[in-house]
């Protein structure tokens with residue numbers, strides 16, 4: 001199998017080929033997504049929400065992210081695996097950031113890490129990249145800073161924030177990032193940023209001018225029926241399908257329809 005590398009993604013951008021990315025947190029789903037032809041699997045700290053049931057991504061720990069990454073990597077033959085460094089694993093200083101990135105690579109077999117922020121994390125990114133670890137950036141709505149923003153609404157609609165985002169994107173490219181996630185920003189801003197960079201942008205709620213797209217697996221598979229932002233396309237309604245399947249199972253057990261004569265020894 002031809003493996004997807006950070007270099008593959010740079011070539012895809014240069015060739016105008018769009019990059020597909022999806023989150024995964026365990027072996028079984030990672031294996032399905034890898035075989036289905038996804039380019040990049042993100043072990044997102046959205047695990048804090050969709051796997052652990054926390055309200056934000058703030059509580060998930062480095063050890064917990066390492067566990068999810070180990071599970072995902074066992075399911076991969078071909079995809080590039082990116083693992084989020086969680087809140088607290090890199091913000092303090094670049095020594096801590098580098099140590100967290102090294103732990104992630106050494107203990108999981110993941111291929112790269114992602115962290116949130118612009119110029120303020122550029123020095124840490126430079127050191128991590130210099131250590132041989134590919135880094136993906138993340139700008140716009142950065143959920144680890146949710147208590148600073150106060151809301152999950154669209155970012156960088158105002159001129160000042162848009163200008164900062166453009167500077168941040170260039171700073172991340174200059175620091176050595178191989179790609180940047182743009183989350184929940186106006187499509188026209190994402191277009192300008194994407195055209196200003198030679199590294200690919202991967203959008204979520206950032207329009208079709210990005211060089212690729214990412215969705216959280218639970219969102220695009222319709223597992224949570226209470227999350228319906230404008231940017232989300234639901235490819236399945238698993239919440240409904242799973243509910244119906246489990247209700248049927250309960251019914252069959254109670255009525256002794258299951259197991260039947262062919263389903264026993």
Ligand code: KIV
Pocket residue numbers: 023042043044045046047084181183204214215216
């Ligand atoms: O944690 C996550 O799922 C992410 C994506 C939304 C980009 O960072």
Ligand code: NA
Pocket residue numbers: 044045046057084
């Ligand atoms: Na994340």
